[in-house]
Amino acid sequence: MPSAKFVVEGMSCASCVGRVERALKAVPGVSDAQANLMAGTALVDYDAPADPQGLALTLSRSGYPPVESELHLDVEGMTCASCVGRVERALSAAPGVVSADVNLTTRSAHVRYLSGLTDADSLAARVTRAGYEASPHRDSAQRATDRQAEEAAALARRVMVSGALALPVVVLAMGGHMVPAFHHWIAGTIGIQTSWLVQFALTTLVLFGPGRMFIAQGLPALFRGAPEMNALVALGSLAAYAYSSVATFAPSLLPANARDVYFEAAATIVTLILVGRFLEARAKGRAGEAIRRLIGLRPATAQVERDGTVIETAVETLKSGDIIRLAPGERVAVDGVVTEGEGWIDESMLTGEPDPVRKSEGAVVTGGTMNGASALSYRVTATGSDTVLARIIRLVEQAQGAKLPVQALVDRITLWFVPAVMTLAVLTFALWLAFGPDPRLTHALVAGISVLIIACPCAMGLATPVSILVGTGRGAEKGVLFRRGDALQRLSEVGLIAFDKTGTLTEGRPVLTDIETMPGHSETEVLRLAAGAESRSEHPLARTIVEAATERGLAAPPASGVTARPGRGLAATVDGREVLIGNRRALAEAGVDADATADRILDLAAQGKTPILIAVDGRIAAVLAVADPIKPAAADAIAALHAAGLRTAMISGDTRATAEAVARRLGIDTVRAEVLPDGKVAALREIAQTATVAFVGDGINDAPALAAADVGIAMGTGTDVAIESAEVVLMGGDPAAVAAAVALSRATMRNIRQNLFWAFGYNVLLIPVAAGALFIFGGPLLSPMLAAAAMALSSVFVVTNALRLRRA
Known part of the structure; x- marks a missing residue:
């Protein structure tokens, strides 16, 4: 009598074990079922009409799904599409195999199977018996090259x-x-x-x-x-x-x-x-060639500090916490954080963006990038398969297969x-x-x-x-990663690109853009007093004012009697002067006449800026404006998408005036403003009624919309959650890469046709x-x-x- 062993998820107590066993024993043909809580397995003795696939379905329906694993096999001897079909049939016929995809170009097989029912060696042997030499995949990129x-x-x-x-x-x-x-x-x-x-x-x-x-x-x-x-x-x-x-x-x-x-x-x-x-x-x-070039970015050795001395060691021996000395013109060995020094690093081989990036203490560096003319030291944070470069190679391999x-x-x-x-x-x-x-x-x-x-x-x-092999490789060279090969086809079919605003089309950090003072007050005086008052606040706009003062070399004086007024602003005593910071309503409630600023406030709001009023000793002193600056390439990116025949939309949680101002400057067709984080999916579905839609985002709150879109595109400068929810990842923060990704997908599909x-x-x-x-x-x-x-x-x-x- 045949038996099957499943690795089961979700069993946490004896009641779970009982439910798993009862569910399996209820299947016609099952003579015995034993679940092991400690091992997380279920061993089933069965006969016809029961089969492994049916038993797996029963476990899933009972709430304890069997664990699925993935493996790659290197397959030799395939020469045509008929060979591909035979290898796929041989693998699919194996007990517990959920899916088998064989690639003639890379001579590899990607198999999803139920853990416990089979293993890599058994599947490789089954392919070998079908007439094709197969072995479990190890260091595929280098092996494929050799x-x-x-x-x-x-x-x-x-x-x-x-x-x-x-x-x-x-x-x-x-x-x-x-x-x-x-x-x-x-x-x-x-x-x-x-x-x-x-x-x-x-x-x-x-x-x-x-x-x-x-x-x-x-x-x-x-x-x-x-x-x-x-x-x-x-x-x-x-x-x-x-x-x-x-x-x-x-x-x-x-x-x-x-x-x-x-x-x-x-x-x-x-x-x-x-x-x-x-x-x-x-x-x-x-x-x-693209994969080989990526592999070639990894240096073989690094200068590491050990016991007070610097020694040269193989990159494979590095571990998290090691301090690496990076010489001018040298490649970064593995991922890390700068601990000493300041300089510029060329990250174009990963992001596709040509300009070097400034790095100082606390900045993240990525393995494979090229150091400029300065010497740096950095602490290792990831090695081996956990590095960004290794993950990129893995993503490209998966897409190519x-x-x-x-x-x-x-x-x-x-x-x-x-x-x-x-x-x-x-x-x-x-x-x-x-x-x-x-x-x-x-x-x-x-x-x-x-x-x-x-x-x-x-x-x-x-x-x-x-075509997939070359297209995805070319994308990797330009900082466009297709996490799944089928995203290539679906991206070529989209008719509308929807963008999140903050961090995607804009820099994602507010900056001080305007200071207009009233007679009798200077910019330096007003900014210094405002920074002193705001230095005790955690509000994002407060930090913007403090940073602006610091950049101008102004020291924030101490403040006393700081009183925050939620939704209004802040009051404090700075250098013996009464300072009030807030919107027009806050100043009116404090008896400050701000009518002279009314037209300027409306003008700034129409430009997508947030006006901030400063009153000193009961009289209006200045109008400040804070805005999240639009990325330099955003307008060109939207224009390129329009030239490609695509419509554009923006979904933002900002006020309608701000969102519409940004959309006007960029030429975006459709705007959905004041959308709460949990409302982005609904807004996306409303837009998607007329076309196949791709959504571009970077934040945690964008993850549901990225998953719900026909194609999710994540900015690589965003959060890991957003990246994991997307099918296409843009390694840099340049929105122009969206148009490049669309162009590449269309070129690849045209090539396939x-x-x-x-x-x-x-x-x-x-x-x-x-x-x-x-x-x-x-x-x-x-x-x-x-x-x-x-x-x-x-x-x-x-x-x-x-x-x-x-x-x-």
Whole structure:
């Protein structure tokens, strides 16, 4: 009787254990169920009709869901979309597997499974039994880089050997057709039979030397009833080789008019497809360049203070709390906080923003960034996989391994593609043999082999993932991280971008923008008195006034008798003078006439600024204005979105006057003001009734709206909660990156559509040509050699087209 062990969430007491056991025992087919509170597991003995998936559903419904885990497998031997389908089916059939996504480009499999029912080694073994070498994923980025380099080098060697062996075969076979005198020379010297024997020997070396990979992978797949691209190449080349061998060694078995050899076709098929594989491997290596560059940002060593001395040590040995000495021009080893020194650090490789960032004591530094001309010291706060750079690499890898919704149709078609091509090849051979002109067998063989060779499931399988690989990598270089690959497709479909205001379109910190004094008062005097009064207040606007005074070198004098008036302002005695700070209503209640400032107050409010009135000794002394400044690139960002045909909106908790003033300055189409934090989702849904919407935010209060939007875009300068709720992360704080993200998503989807059009159009048009459609109307019968060249070039075209995204 089978059993299943689940790791269960939520069990906290014996009552929980009882509920889990009762729920499982109620499932038809379950003979026994034992829950372990300490281990957090449930062991179930069951028989049909019960199964692991049904038991997992029962646990979820009872309130104790089974824990899901994720793993990555590195898979070798996949060459086309049919291989992808077989690996996915093998993994999906394993007990406890929730989902399996296989990526042909990165040669990896991402599996979600129920913990306890299976493990990485079991899943890898299942894939290996299906005919593909698999192993648990370790240090994938570096391994993928090394593997791609090794693969390209091995294929280059195979191409050179195969080309050197195939060239004499082609010269012997085709030279006489091009130069009749050459044919006569061969016949008069070594003889035609000897020429065929030389071609046989060289072609044998090609097929069972460099071309062995097609036979070793294709024939076992064929015998398992799961043919793929290698099977097509193996069948086509072996058919030409076998026919030619019969014509060479047992010609009496063939009709007199069909005794000819096609060794050059077999040798050239293998050589050309090896060339295509080599070009494809080299191009795929360039496609993953972004990840390699990110990995290359990590220095190998760092200068660390240990026991009063500074020593050079490997970055892997660093731990939180270590003090690192950072020399001028050196890369930051790991994440940390500056403890000594002041200087500028270039963070463009992570944020995409070119200007260096000033760092002083207490500032955060990120591993992989480049120090300027100053020496700094910093305390380590994160190492290894916890650093920002490691998380970025992980996010990019996850996005690159994702499948877009558009891939579902491709997967369904490619699953049946190779069997359909083989059936079509057999049908083509039979029709030519039955109805074709003499020599029928020769024509039938050429047409059947051409159909096998020209069909290209590789191009269809690569069309989507290679574009995702390049597009997400390019985004990472420019500070745009797609946390999930499918966000690429959905972002390209949005019609409206909604922004949070504070911290997204504005700097997120108020500054003093205006000081207008009344006769008899100076700016210095008023600001000094106001700073003294506000120095005892925790209000954000109070801190703004104090900071403004400090920046001007003004010391805040001591204040006494400080009285706060909520919603009104503050009163205090400073340097023996009575100071009152607040709005017009506060001054009116204190008997201060502020009518002279009425027009100026309205003017400042219309500009999105907050007016603050200062009274000294019972008389109005000055009007101050505080505002959250708009980010320099915000207006250009909105203009770029409008140029891209997108509408814009702003959702803010600020007053309507302030919000509308900011919207007017930026040219935003729609404004929702005075929205409470819990009302942002409702405002977003109201806006989303007319279009697919992306929401851009940075704060904790933006997290629900980021999750509710069709696409959530978080500013990387914001909170971790906001970033975790979003699908796209902009590493810098520049809103212009929103337009860049949209442009990149559109370019990637356009590239995918081009690839799919080529891949499907190529097969739809050329398979009938290979079958002899042109011959019927007086055209040529396609040579297997030309079919091999076309097939190789189709994959190269798809990968090369995707590489254009590196310039997006």
